[in-house]
Amino acid sequence: MSRTAPPRSMAAEVAVDLSVDLGRGLVLRNPVMVASGTFGYGVEYGDVVDVQRLGAICCKGTTLRPRIGNPPPRVTETPAGMLNSIGLQNPGVDGVLDKYAPRWAGWQVPVIVNVAGESVADYVEVVRRLDGQPGVAGIELNISCPNVGKGGLQFALDPDAAAEVTAAVRAATDLPLIVKLSPAASDVRAVARAIERAGADAISATNTLSGMAIDQHRRRPLLGATYGGLSGPALKPIALRVVYEVAQVVEIPIVGIGGIGGLTDALDFFYAGAAAVQVGTAVFADPVVPLRLIDELEAWLAERGYGTPREIVGAALPARRDRPSVKGVEYRP
Amino acid sequence: MKLLEAELLETRQFLPGQWLHTYAAPWLATKARVGQFVHLRTPDYSGLVLRRPFSLNTFDRSSGQVTIHFRVTGKGTEWLARMRPGERTEMLGPLGRGFELDPRSRHLLLVAGGLGMAGVRALADEAVATQRRVLLLFGARDASEVYPSTLLPPEVEYEVATDDGSFGFPGRVTELVPRHEAWADQCFACGPVAMLAALAGVARGRSDRMGVARLGGRDGRRSAGPRPAPAGSPLARRRSWLQVSMEQNMGCAVGACLGCVIIGTHGPQRVCREGPVFAADEIEWEQLA
Numbered sequence: 063m064s065r066t067a068p069p070r071s072m073a074a075e076v077a078v079d080l081s082v083d084l085g086r087g088l089v090l091r092n093p094v095m096v097a098s099g100t101f102g103y104g105v106e107y108g109d110v111v112d113v114q115r116l117g118a119i120c121c122k123g124t125t126l127r128p129r130i131g132n133p134p135p136r137v138t139e140t141p142a143g144m145l146n147s148i149g150l151q152n153p154g155v156d157g158v159l160d161k162y163a164p165r166w167a168g169w170q171v172p173v174i175v176n177v178a179g180e181s182v183a184d185y186v187e188v189v190r191r192l193d194g195q196p197g198v199a200g201i202e203l204n205i206s207c208p209n210v211g212k213g214g215l216q217f218a219l220d221p222d223a224a225a226e227v228t229a230a231v232r233a234a235t236d237l238p239l240i241v242k243l244s245p246a247a248s249d250v251r252a253v254a255r256a257i258e259r260a261g262a263d264a265i266s267a268t269n270t271l272s273g274m275a276i277d278q279h280r281r282r283p284l285l286g287a288t289y290g291g292l293s294g295p296a297l298k299p300i301a302l303r304v305v306y307e308v309a310q311v312v313e314i315p316i317v318g319i320g321g322i323g324g325l326t327d328a329l330d331f332f333y334a335g336a337a338a339v340q341v342g343t344a345v346f347a348d349p350v351v352p353l354r355l356i357d358e359l360e361a362w363l364a365e366r367g368y369g370t371p372r373e374i375v376g377a378a379l380p381a382r383r384d385r386p387s388v389k390g391v392e393y394r395p
Numbered sequence: 396m397k398l399l400e401a402e403l404l405e406t407r408q409f410l411p412g413q414w415l416h417t418y419a420a421p422w423l424a425t426k427a428r429v430g431q432f433v434h435l436r437t438p439d440y441s442g443l444v445l446r447r448p449f450s451l452n453t454f455d456r457s458s459g460q461v462t463i464h465f466r467v468t469g470k471g472t473e474w475l476a477r478m479r480p481g482e483r484t485e486m487l488g489p490l491g492r493g494f495e496l497d498p499r500s501r502h503l504l505l506v507a508g509g510l511g512m513a514g515v516r517a518l519a520d521e522a523v524a525t526q527r528r529v530l531l532l533f534g535a536r537d538a539s540e541v542y543p544s545t546l547l548p549p550e551v552e553y554e555v556a557t558d559d560g561s562f563g564f565p566g567r568v569t570e571l572v573p574r575h576e577a578w579a580d581q582c583f584a585c586g587p588v589a590m591l592a593a594l595a596g597v598a599r600g601r602s603d604r605m606g607v608a609r610l611g612g613r614d615g616r617r618s619a620g621p622r623p624a625p626a627g628s629p630l631a632r633r634r635s636w637l638q639v640s641m642e643q644n645m646g647c648a649v650g651a652c653l654g655c656v657i658i659g660t661h662g663p664q665r666v667c668r669e670g671p672v673f674a675a676d677e678i679e680w681e682q683l684a
Contacts, residue, residue, distance in 0.1 A: 102651030106668075110398055110487070110649075122653070130663050133682070135644045137654035139445045139471075146646065151653045151663060294444040343444050346646050347436065349398065349487070 078363045079370045080356070082117070082338050084315050085263030088172065088200050088238035090117035090338060093371055094328070094356045097319050097342030098123055098176035098202060098242075099148065103162040104169075111349050114170045115356060117338060121158070123178040123204050126188050128154035133286030138275050143294030143321070144343055145273055147287040150178050150207060155188045159195055166197030174200040174240065178207055182227050186234045193235040201237050203228065203262075206244030206269035208291045218244035218269070221256035232261035240317060243267040243308070245300045254308040266317035266340065267304045271297060294343040295321040302334050309335020309376055323351060325358040332371060333378035396490060396649065399423060400483045404460065406476075409546065411539060413466050413510075414476050415452070421459030423488055427451050429517040430493025430583075430640055430672045433463070434648040436485035437471045447471045448645050448667070450513040450585070451489065453520055464513040490648050491671045494518060494583050494640075495633035496525075504579035505531040506594060508568055508586025512542045514640035514671070515585045523548045530554070530575055534568025534590065537561045569593045584675075585640035588683050595675040598637035626661040626677065627669055635674030641666050658682040 080092035096104075098120040104113050113119060131151025138145050153161065158175070166173040175198050179185040185203065192198045205217035205227055217223045228241055241257045243250055245268040254265055270291025277284040301320020309316055318336030322328055323344035331339050341352045363371060401418035408414050423433065432450045437443040449463040467476050478484065496503075496518075503522045505515045512533060522529035530552045535541050538561040544553050555563030556571055564571055569590060576582070576597065584594050624631035632638050643666040646654035650668035657664055658679040664670060 100647070100652055102647075102649075102653075106647070106649045106651035108396055108649070110396060122651075131653060131656065134656050134658070136656060137445075137644045137646045137652070139443065142442055142444065144444050144646070146652070146654055148653045151656070346445055346652070347443075348485075349647075349649075 076364060076367055076369055078360050078368065080360055080363075082315070082371065084200070084238060084240065084317070084338065086200075086236070086238040088118075088174075088263065090172065091170075092117040092356050092359070093338035094352050094359070095120060095174075095317065095338060095340040096345060096352055097340035098204065099146070100342040100345045103158070104171070104173060105162070105165065107349050112353065115353055116171050117356070118172045118174050118199070120174045120176050120202050120340065121162070122152055123150045123176045123207060124152050124155050124158050124188060125150055125178050126155055126184050128152065128157060135284065135286055136290070138284050138290070140273070140275060140292065140294075141296060143292050143296030144346075145275055145285060145290030145292055146270070147285045147290035149287060155191050159191065159198075163195055163197035166199075169197075172199030173197060174202050174238075176202045176204050176242075177231075178204040182230050185227050186230050189231045189235045189237070193237055198237065201231070201235065201239050202266060203231060203239065203241045204269070206242050206246075208244070208246070208270055208272040208289065215244055215246065215272075218242075218253060219247050221252040224253045225256035225260040228257050228260035228262050238263045240264040240266050242269050243304060244269050245271050245297070245304050245320075250304050251307050251311045254312050258312045258314050262314060264315045264317060264337075265308060265312060266319055267308055268297075268301045268320055271300060293321070295323065297321050298327060298330075302330055305331055305336050306334040306379070309379055322355075323347070325355060325362060328355055328359060329362075329374070332374050333376070335376040335379055337372070337375050396488065397422060398485060398487050401461070401486050402483050403478050403480050405480060406478060408476070409543060410541075413464065413540075415462055415464050415546075416475070416478070417460055417462045418484075418486075419459055420461045420486065423451075423486065424454040424456050424459045424461050427454045427461065427489040427517075428493040429496075429521045430514070431489040431491050432648075432671060433461075433486040433488030434490060434645070435463075435475070436487075438474055443471055443474075445471075445646065446487065446648065447475070448490075448648055450516075450640065450671075452513045452516045454517060464510070464516070466510055487648060491667055492629070492669065494638055494672050495629050496521065497581060497633050500580035501527055502578050502580045503527050503529045504572070504575055504582040505529060506534075506568060506572065506582065506584040506586070506590075507531065507542075508534045508590040509536070509540065511584070511586030511590070511640070513585070515583050518583055519548055519551050523550045528552075530579070532556070532568050532571045532575070534558070534586065535562075567593070569597065572597055579636075582637045583640075584637060591639045591641075591675070592680040592683065594637060595639070595678065595680050598635075598675050627659070627664070631677065632672060632674045635676055637675035638672050639675050639678070640671045641673060641678070642671070
């Protein structure tokens with residue numbers, strides 16, 4: 063079985079338009095973004111990564127007030143993955159706007175601010191302050207962080223709560239709005255549908271999945287916060303499943319995230335229905351993975367005569383329908 | 396900071412399970428400062444998703460060589476130990492902020508526990524190159540883990556303590572410190588947290604009356620009422636009698652992921668960016684226990 067479509071023709075390579083429209087005017091030059099929490103505010107890698115070539119940058123989760131985050135240790139490697147429990151350490155929305163937005167405003171690459179909160183009012187207030195600020199290209203609503211006590215993840219587990227926070231934020235801003243799903247929801251399709259109906263422009267899937275590690279010598283949880291979010295290749299099959307399910311029930315674009323470390327991973331997500339992808343944990347091993355992925359994707363599409371990645375989006379979905387299925391192919395645990 | 400390919404020139408298991416790697420990395424050797432580190436690429440992203448941070452054990456500008464010192468503790472270091480000369484690995488570096496040597500200090504006290512030797516080893520070279528006197532106190536569990544003196548510059552005075560008394564002073568390396576602390580203008584340490592915390596206890600409150608503070612200003616006057624050093628600044632580290640090189644599980648190593656923080660007196664500190672070297676009095680030692 064071949065995982066890649068055969069070349070359409072032996073004709074000369076065509077020019078590829080990599081751009082992808084995530085809605086409400088958020089058009090990325092290419093579908094490769096960097097995931098929130100793995101790329102700071104876009105400034106940390108300095109000259110090592112030419113950030114201007116990226117499709118977009120999702121910055122570290124931003125809350126209304128500054129947060130000092132969770133006690134250390136906060137990260138550990140696990141089989142084919144890692145756990146993190148940063149706990150949304152950030153300088154608060156005003157600090158982010160002061161410190162970074164002026165630089166972002168001069169950048170070609172759109173910066174999407176990842177927004178987290180403990181209550182609907184928190185989310186709305188953060189977004190209200192981001193609205194209209196130069197340098198802020200969009201919002202990624204983080205309703206799925208497993209590393210904070212109150213709120214956070216709860217919004218992504220329940221369709222009604224997800225709809226409530228999405229609708230409230232939608233009313234507060236005209237910025238492009240992406241809502242980030244959790245793989246922990248028992249039925250992500252219901253959550254995704256609720257988010258779409260509440261006015262989100264796109265959905266990103268997925269955030270990390272809660273896990274833990276034990277310190278063998280001390281016989282206690284290794285991470286200072288006990289639990290951490292699992293990311294990396296270990297998460298990929300789960301994230302793919304979420305994208306595949308969600309793609310069957312919503313019409314808004316989906317941004318695939320989870321263990322993407324190269325072209326074949328990205329193609330899997332496109333086939334499963336993602337219009338764009340985010341590279342996260344792989345950046346730690348190799349900061350230039352996202353840039354290489356852009357080049358490899360372009361070459362791969364050109365070689366096969368595709369003019370745009372849109373032509374392969376959803377290729378693996380069960381049947382092409384005019385309207386999304388109400389039910390979709392179901393995940394049966 | 397750069398991503399660069401480094402060729403392994405020499406690999407040597409100089410103690411059971413402990414290795415010394417020499418790499419050709421001219422740019423790195425030129426740019427590095429004592430106390431900085433590199434983030435080494437592990438071979439396979441699908442299996443090992445994180446790089447491994449290593450102190451620049453030594454670096455030599457003239458030969459363009461750098462060395463790292465590691466113990467095999469897991470899959471990443473197992474892979475490293477299997478590398479053969481001629482093979483290449485990718486390094487990100489130099490990273491972090493290094494030790495602050497005061498231009499006035501003549502007597503350097505280095506304290507290393509076990510693998511902590513890698514954290515202060517480059518200081519021995521720097522001290523010798525700048526005609527400072529250097530005393531290195533080294534602590535190990537037993538004689539089998541004692542860092543060989545032949546790997547140190549001959550000018551370095553070297554005292555060893557072992558926990559089981561099988562070599563050198565019987566006891567903790569920190570017990571050797573009091574007899575030398577008055578001599579030392581500055582003290583630099585790397586090792587287990589318990590060792591560093593004990594040292595910090597020794598050093599606490601002594602920065603004012605010991606070390607470079609006692610040496611007076613550049614014009615010979617005592618520096619009465621010095622301008623305050625901003626928290627976390629190089630000046631704060633230089634003013635602190637004891638500087639420590641800290642370790643923490645690390646993600647990106649460039650300050651982006653906030654994975655490697657420890658708690659400082661003025662909030663969370665990224666070991667990769669604000670560190671790995673800190674003024675001992677700017678760390679909340681109780682939080683690390």
